[in-house]
Amino acid sequence: MPVKKILVVDDSPTERFAMAEFLTKNGFAVVMAENGEDGVAKARAELPDLILMDVVMPGINGYQATRTISRDEATRNIPIIMTTSKDQETDKIWGMRQGAFDYMTKPVNQDDLLKKIAAIG
Known part of the structure; x- marks a missing residue:
């Protein structure tokens, strides 16, 4: 199913x-x-086709939001790509453990992002 609607958080x-x-x-x-x-x-x-999730945010951070979305029956099949300035390998591992489909550091390379979106769809 091609990606048509994207939620940017x-x-x-x-x-x-x-x-x-x-x-x-x-x-x-x-x-x-x-x-x-x-x-x-x-x-x-x-119910977007894809979510682009920042990590460092006030209140519920991106890791917590990803965990909530990936464990909710209604939203668990929505792929999440974390887009963040947190560039340590441990950050990426933690993000993937929370249910992220992929992890990209900012500034996000737009060509790479389009390739990742195409691979999902």
Whole structure:
């Protein structure tokens, strides 16, 4: 099933805008959430084809939100790519253990992101 709708979860308005603009130009519908709690709620409400999840956010962080989404019956099949400035190998391992499908460090290479999206779809 091709990826059509992507949920971008990031507390930075600049990051959300840049990612939304890039994804929209590449033909994707974009839904945005500004924190982990909002991301979990929108994942349940919107049922996107893919979630791009920041890690460092106030309240529920990206690891906690990923764990919640990946263990919820309604959202467990939605792939999550973590997009974060946390670039240590332990961060990536922890993200994958929480249920992430993939892990990318910021600044996200747009060509690589498109390849990962294509591989999912």
